[in-house]
Amino acid sequence: MSNVPPDLQYTQSHEWVRRLPDGTVEIGITDHAQQALGDLVFVEVPEAGRVLKVGEPVAVVESVKAASDVYSPVAGEVTEGNPGLAAEPEAVNSDPYGKGWLLRLRPASGGATAALMSAAEYHKLLETEAA
């Protein structure tokens, strides 16, 4: 069973959201998602300054088999795309909740958020999908 850290929030499309102390959020894909994709060979992250709506494609994760979109779970302005992934896309496989983060953004004030799940809810979703 894949790793689902209790302190993060999750989406139906297998992104995770971490709220940082400075009010920004960090976004990545879950352990389950990276396992399903297989070895990543390329990750395309957004440029700082891009303004995103909820559900907008914000990054592309590419394995040898397929290139898939990552959707922004939160509206806001990108403050940083993970610069380390250009040289080391496999960090998303090896450390999806750490070194493998995709982007950070500053949520729009009063901005919309996708229906986010708790770790327990996401865990349940994975169990349902596996069944």
Place this chain on the structure above:
Amino acid sequence: MAFIPHTAADVEAMLATIGVSGIEQLFDEIPASLRVKSLAGVPVGLNEMQIGRLMSERARADGRPLCFIGAGAYEHHIPSAVWAITTRGEFYSAYTPYQAEASQGTLQLIYEYQSMIASLTGMDVSNASLYDGASAVAEASLMAVRANRKSKSLRILIPRAVNPTYRRVAIATAGNQGLRFEDVPYSVESGLTPLDSLEKYAGEDITAIVIQQPNFFGQLEDVDAITDWAHAHGIFVIAVVNPTSLALLRPPGEWGTTGKGADIVVGDGQPLGVPLSSGGPYFGFMTTRMEYVRQMPGRIVGRTVDLQGREGFTLTLQAREQHIRRAKATSNICTNQGLLVTAATIYMSLMGATGLERTAAASHARAKDLVAALSSVKGVRRAFTGPFFHEAVLLFDRPVAPILTSLAGRGVLGGFDLSELYPELGYALLVCATETKSLSDINSYVTALGDAMQSAVRAA
């Protein structure tokens, strides 16, 4: 890979398996009102003997004229071995070989093609080809929008000295995707795109500029200055080149003085072993730098090793193609032109670097002879003075169209009439000579032109 059509029994078996009564039923989802029941104007089928006879009669009607038309398609000598090898059964399917285990030969050939084209253009990577030069310009523009992430404008500068057909195809293909193609004027004195015509764009958000070398008029642009200017303003450089000319000219990968070179290089591969055949099929090529490879449309064949360490070839970097990415693919019109690429690869292998250089040098020499000979005819002069590759613009003292008609009657296709597309030039004709034209061919043209000018005077 063997190409064996289905037998009637195969078709029956397949239909039975999926539970469909006939082929027609597969098209049921197309509303009846949209279906064409018969094709008006298309006659009933002919047998092989009849069609052979009809076609040779039509071919005879064309005669065997001396062709001095270039304007994007160029007559070069094609060694007989090129198409003898290309049409071998092993190569004679244009379909993309997805099954590496069944198509190592084809895959290796595409790999060699990519290596040759990348080396010729001075770039890191080549795709496995595109439809033609015009669609390659459209694809390069779309790619520039994806790759030049600092630019948000979708504005592409396309000088009027770029092949006008390429401009039209780029607008038709990419115009509906929000790209805006903006004309840049050329100098009627030099036939070149001057830097001062670009200066007004300095400081604006421009995604890319298209630079053709040699340009549509055959003239050599100051590609270094334009490349440096574009890069200084965050603008991508899309180079459009004639592959034959690259045997003599500096490759786009080395344009400019900063060592950065062009960002994307495209062109029509027809001069490399593909006959004129009334305009096609040809193939387009595209190369880029490694940092933009994932934004390049189409596929790449890579060299790898199998589990036992033996060398092999396989399709690689196809994760962004339409069979995987659907609507989000880098392109949905990036079929590679396999058979023509096969011919081009064999052509380049047979010619070698030296052969290609001699072809380019001989073409240039013959074009200079042609231009000198024609400009000695009264009422004809060169339009521009600068260096050219193997075609140039001539100005006449009277309309060109009747002269071309008269020349055609004398077995000479005299060139491409520019007056409709470039009326500001006056009575202008674009002429071309390659290594296929002898001095006596050029003399025949001069004699025929003398006669044609005489009868044009009499007609006037």
